Amino acid sequence: MNTRTESNFTPIDPALYAKAFQLLDPAPEPNTPAAPAAAAPTFILPAPPARQTGPVEKTLADALAFLDTHGWVKGKLISAEGARCSIGALRAAAGARNGAYCDAGNLLLDEARQQHGKQWESIPSWNDSHTGVQVRSVWEAAIRRAHHMNI
Structure with missing residues (x-):
């Protein structure tokens, strides 16, 4: 195998290359203000959709608000x-x-039965057999359940 090691390249002038690169990529003039740097893109994530109150939760919450406003009776x-x-x-x-x-x-x-026993067959019978504090506790628990069930 014969490998030639001599080159027939023409020698270059380094000053000539420096001038060529300067012409291709000139430096900004000293009195010219530099262009402002582009701002980094800002990404705005959309807000998660607001959770809608379900009709059962709303009915229970409105009923408890009614009791708070007008009073409870048995x-x-x-x-x-x-x-x-x-x-x-x-x-x-x-x-x-x-x-x-x-x-x-x-x-x-169902919440009344969980808190006060399975014997209650109707809301009026349960309501009339308990104190206001006990009744309110059941209302609040039912509202929480409806919220967690998303109904």
Whole structure:
């Protein structure tokens, strides 16, 4: 194998190359302000969608707010002063005996049974057998359950 080691290159002038590169990429003039650096792109992430209150949770929360505003009573649906029992507040909050009303009532009664025993067959019988503090505890727990169930 014969490998030639001699080159027939023409010698270069380093000053000539420096001048050529300067012409291709000139330095900014001393009195010319430098261009402002481009700002880094800003990414704005969209906010997560707001959680909507489900119809059962809303019905329960509105009914408890009704009890807080107008008062709670046992032994009757509505007192002369406008206070209501649990089923009366539920009816006032729902506005009609719709799906949210039925589901809220079932959830409230289920929570009452969990806290006070399985013997309760209806909201009025449970309501009339407990104190206001006990009744409120059941309402609050039912609202939390509806929230966690997203209903």
